[in-house]
Amino acid sequence: MQNSERRRFNLGIKWENPWHPSWLPASLRDTLSNRYHSRDFNFARSEYLRTRVLFVGMAFTLLAPLWILVDYLLLPLELVAEVALGRFALMLVLFGVLYSAWKNENHLNRMRNTLAALLLAPAVFYAALVLTHGGQMSSLVGYSFIPLLVVAFLSVFPLTIIESLGIGLLVLLVQLLALSITGQMKTAYGWQDLWLLVTILGISLWANHSQVSTLMRLYRQASMDSLTGLLNRGILLQQLNELCRQRDAQIEEGEEPSPICLLMFDLDRFKKINDTYGHSVGDQVLQVFAQILRSELRKNDLIARYGGEEFMAALPGTGKADARNIAERIRLQCEKSTVIAHDGEQVTFTTSIGITQVRDNESLDAALLRVDNRLYAAKNQGRNRYIDADLS
Ligand SMILES: Nc1nc2c(ncn2[C@@H]2O[C@H](COP(=O)(O)OP(=O)(O)OP(=O)(O)O)[C@@H](O)[C@H]2O)c(=O)[nH]1
Numbered sequence: 221m222q223n224s225e226r227r228r229f230n231l232g233i234k235w236e237n238p239w240h241p242s243w244l245p246a247s248l249r250d251t252l253s254n255r256y257h258s259r260d261f262n263f264a265r266s267e268y269l270r271t272r273v274l275f276v277g278m279a280f281t282l283l284a285p286l287w288i289l290v291d292y293l294l295l296p297l298e299l300v301a302e303v304a305l306g307r308f309a310l311m312l313v314l315f316g317v318l319y320s321a322w323k324n325e326n327h328l329n330r331m332r333n334t335l336a337a338l339l340l341a342p343a344v345f346y347a348a349l350v351l352t353h354g355g356q357m358s359s360l361v362g363y364s365f366i367p368l369l370v371v372a373f374l375s376v377f378p379l380t381i382i383e384s385l386g387i388g389l390l391v392l393l394v395q396l397l398a399l400s401i402t403g404q405m406k407t408a409y410g411w412q413d414l415w416l417l418v419t420i421l422g423i424s425l426w427a428n429h430s431q432v433s434t435l436m437r438l439y440r441q442a443s444m445d446s447l448t449g450l451l452n453r454g455i456l457l458q459q460l461n462e463l464c465r466q467r468d469a470q471i472e473e474g475e476e477p478s479p480i481c482l483l484m485f486d487l488d489r490f491k492k493i494n495d496t497y498g499h500s501v502g503d504q505v506l507q508v509f510a511q512i513l514r515s516e517l518r519k520n521d522l523i524a525r526y527g528g529e530e531f532m533a534a535l536p537g538t539g540k541a542d543a544r545n546i547a548e549r550i551r552l553q554c555e556k557s558t559v560i561a562h563d564g565e566q567v568t569f570t571t572s573i574g575i576t577q578v579r580d581n582e583s584l585d586a587a588l589l590r591v592d593n594r595l596y597a598a599k600n601q602g603r604n605r606y607i608d609a610d611l612s
Contacts, residue, residue, distance in 0.1 A: 247429075247433070248381070248429075250432060250433055250436045251380055251381055251428070251429045251432040251433050251436075252380060252381050252382060253380050253381070253382045253383075254328070254380055254383075257436075259459075260439075260443065260455065260458070260459060261435075261436065261439050262328040263326050263328070264435070264439055265328060265378055265432075265435060266325075266326055266327060266328040266331045267325070267326070268377075268378050268435065269328075269331045269332070269335055269377055269378065269379075270321050270324070270325065270331055272376055272377050272378075273317065273321040273331065273334055273335050273338055273377075274318065274321050274322065276338065276373065276376060277314055277317045277318045277321060277338050278318065280314050280338070280342070281311055281314040281315060281318060284307045284308075284310050284311040284314060285307060285308070285311055287307065288300070288303075288304045288307060290362075291303055291304065294361040294362065295359060295360065295361065296356075296359050299353065299356065299359060299360065302352075302353075303349070303360070306345055306348060306349065307345075309345075310341055310342065310345045313337065313341045314338070314341060316337070317334055317337050317338045317341070320333075320334040320337070321334050332379075332383060335377060335379075336386075336387055339370050339373060339374065339387055339391075340370075340387065340390060340391075342366050342369070342370055343366065343367060343370050343390065343391050343394045344394075345366070346363060346366040346367060346394060346398070347394045347397060347398070349363060350394075350397065350398040350401050350402070351401065354398075354401040354402055355402075357398070357402045364398070364413070367391045367392075367394055367395045367398070367417055368413075368416060368417055368420055370387075370391050371388055371391050371417055371420045371421045371424055372420050372423075372424065374387060374388060374421070374424035374425075374427075374428065375423065375424040375427035375428065377428070377431075378428065378431040378432050378435050379428045379431075379432070380428070380432060381425055381428060381429060383428075384424060384425055384428045385421075385425065388421040388424065388425070391417070391421075392414075392417060392418070392421070395413060395414065395417055396414075399413065399414070442455075443455040445524070445525040447503060447506060447507065447525070448506055448507055448509075448510035448525050449510065450510050450513070450514075450523050450524050450525045450531070451522060451523065451524040451525075452524060452525065453524055453525070453526050453527065453532075455524070456522055456524035456526070456532060456534070457584075459522050459534075460480075460522065460534050460584060461584060463480055463522075463534065463536055464480070464578060464584050467480060467578070468581075471580060471581070477580065478536065478537045479537065479538060479539045479540075479577055479578075480534060480535065480536050480537075480538075480577065480578045481534075481535045481538045481539065481540060481542075481543035481575065481576070481577050481578075482532065482533070482534055482535075482574075482575070482576050482577075482578065482587060482588070482591045483532070483533040483535065483543060483546070483547055483550075483573055483574070483575055483591075483606075484526070484530065484531070484532050484573065484574040484575075484591045484592060484594075484595045485509075485513075485530065485531040485532070485533075485550070485571045485572070485573050485595075486529060486530050486531075486571065486572050486595055486599065487505065487506075487509060487529040487569055487570075487571050488569065488570045488571060488572055488599075488603040488604055489603070490502065490505070490528075490529040490569070493505055493567060493569060497561045497562070497565075497567055498561075498562070500562075501559060501561050501562070501567055504559045505559050505567065505569050506525075506529065508557055508559055509531065509554065509569070509571065510523075510525070510531070512550060512553045512554060512557065513531060513533060513550065515553075516546060516549050516550050516553060517533055517535070517546065518535075520536060520537075521533055521534065521535050521536070521538075522534040522536075539577065540575065540577045540608060543575050543577070543608070544575060544606065544608055547573045547575055547606040547608075548606065550571065550573070551570070551571060551573060551604065551605070551606060554569060554570050554571045555568070555570060555604070557569070570603060570604035571604070572595060572598035572599050572603045572604065572605060572606070573595065573598060573605070573606035573607070574590075574591040574592060574593070574594030574595030574596070574597070574598060574606070574607055574608075575591065575594060575606055575607070575608035576590045576591040576594060576608070590610070593610070594607040594608065594609075594610070595607070
């Protein structure tokens with residue numbers, strides 16, 4: 221092949237990383253909504269939300285009845301019984317919240333709804349007090365703080381900005397309702413309350429942003445290979461196990477299971493590239509290869525660096541014929557690609573590929589062993605090829 225035909229890779233080329241859509245300011249990309257969060261990160265975040273919901277939910281559930289003693293000391297006696305009834309109703313809702321948090325492990329949407337219920341229940345309790353005892357609000361000592369406390373509690377949770385803003389705006393509505401019913405809307409006290417609520421909401425949003433971006437950074441460090449930006453082996457196996465579990469469930473329910481194909485890649489004579497051009501050029505080859513995988517595979521395929529110069533792709537919903545075509549495209553793309561060495565020389569590379577489809581009722585380990593054997597068969601047959609069947 222002529223050098224001019226070879227595709228030169230500029231390592232600065234941008235690919236559309238799902239965590240970094242190009243149209244949002246960098247600091248907001250991860251924290252505005254969960255639209256670009258991976259499924260795995262959603263699981264991790266739902267666990268963080270869950271532990272906090274359980275903790276805060278228990279504190280609220282204990283405090284709701286205990287506070288009746290404080291009411292007894294501070295409120296006019298005729299109000300104590302009615303408020304206590306409201307508190308018991310609140311406590312029942314909070315029990316429901318605790319039950320839901322306990323039951324719904326790894327369900328981000330359910331956990332978000334549970335959290336909304338946890339925070340909005342006190343706000344609804346306050347709204348009910350305002351609607352029934354609006355004229356006596358000055359006697360309900362301590363209750364006007366509820367909207368402020370709810371908005372302050374938003375900061376405890378790793379919520380995205382849109383999630384937090386949604387709950388915050390609902391609480392703001394409750395506060396506006398309270399101010400209009402008590403006739404304080406256009407008074408200095410009313411403005412002061414609104415100003416305080418909006419300020420605390422702003423602080424909570426900032427805390428949410430910091431929490432989600434810290435979580436995201438930790439998650440990336442734990443799940444990604446730092447040289448190529450692909451998934452690391454541990455997270456790939458975890459996600460692959462989950463895919464196989466879903467497939468087994470389909471089989472158990474008598475459904476046609478959707479196929480999963482595995483492609484295992486190993487760069488050919490990579491040691492020679494390192495020895496001839498140095499490790500930094502070897503690193504560039506690995507990065508270019510990762511880029512080829514990204515550009516040739518779909519967004520929901522799992523792509524990982526499996527070891528030094530070994531890579532793995534898991535293709536859910538892809539049968540063997542398509543997997544073969546994909547492997548061939550990747551192989552050809554490698555043949556066409558070059559990396560420029562320090563002395564300006566064009567460094568070329570090739571890859572060997574093993575292909576297999578996960579079989580019904582087999583363990584993931586069995587499929588991994590088979591694809592590994594096929595990869596080494598491809599090496600033994602002369603490299604720069606794929607093998608998709610056991611050789612006798
Ligand atoms: N530059 C670089 N080299 C790496 C990295 N990880 C592993 N390697 C090197 O990859 C090379 C792998 O060499 P071998 O396992 O002998 O395989 P090979 O030379 O590719 O030969 P075949 O696989 O048989 O075609 C070793 O020299 C490792 O040091 C890395 O992150 N960067």
